[in-house]
Amino acid sequence: MKKLKNEAALLKKAIEIGEKYAINRGYKGFSATNAAKDKVESLYRLLVNDKMVHPLPTDNEDLQSMKHKLAIWISKQLPEGHELLK
Template identity: 75%
Template sequence: MKKLKNESALLKKAIIVGEKYALNRGYKGFTATNAAKEKIEVIYRLLVQDKLVHPLPESEENLLNMKHKLALWIAKQLPSDHELLK
C-alpha cells in the first residue's frame, strides 16, 4: 500500500464528504461524540455497500486500510487541479 501525498488531509476531506453522503442516504447514527474511527468504518461500509469502493479482503479489513481506501476514494472524486492533489 503506497501512501498518498496529503493522505491525512484527504482523509479529513473524505470524512466530511462521507458524512454528508451518509446523511443524504438516510443514515441517522452520526453524533458529535462519534470518534473518527467509528465514522471511518461507517463511511467505508456504506461506500462498499453502494459499490463506490471495492471491498478489502476480510483479512486486510482494518482501520489503517479503511483510511487509505477513503483517501483514495476522495482523491478520485476531486477535480485534478484540487489543492490536495498537488
C-alpha cells in the first residue's frame, strides 16, 4: 500500500465529510468521546455498505488499511486542484 501525499490531512477531511454524510443518512453522529478508530471503522463500513468504496479483503481489514481507503475515497471526491491534492 503506497502512502498518499498529505494522507493524514486527507483522512481528517474524510472523517469530517464522512460524518456529515452519515448524519444525512440518518446516523445520529459521533460524540466527542468516540475514539478516532471507531469513527474510521464506522465510516468505512457505511461507505462499503453504500458501495462508495470497494471492501478490503477480510484478512486485510485493519485500521491502517481502512484509514488508507478513506483517504483515497476523499481524494476522489475533492475537486481538481484542491490544496490537499497538491
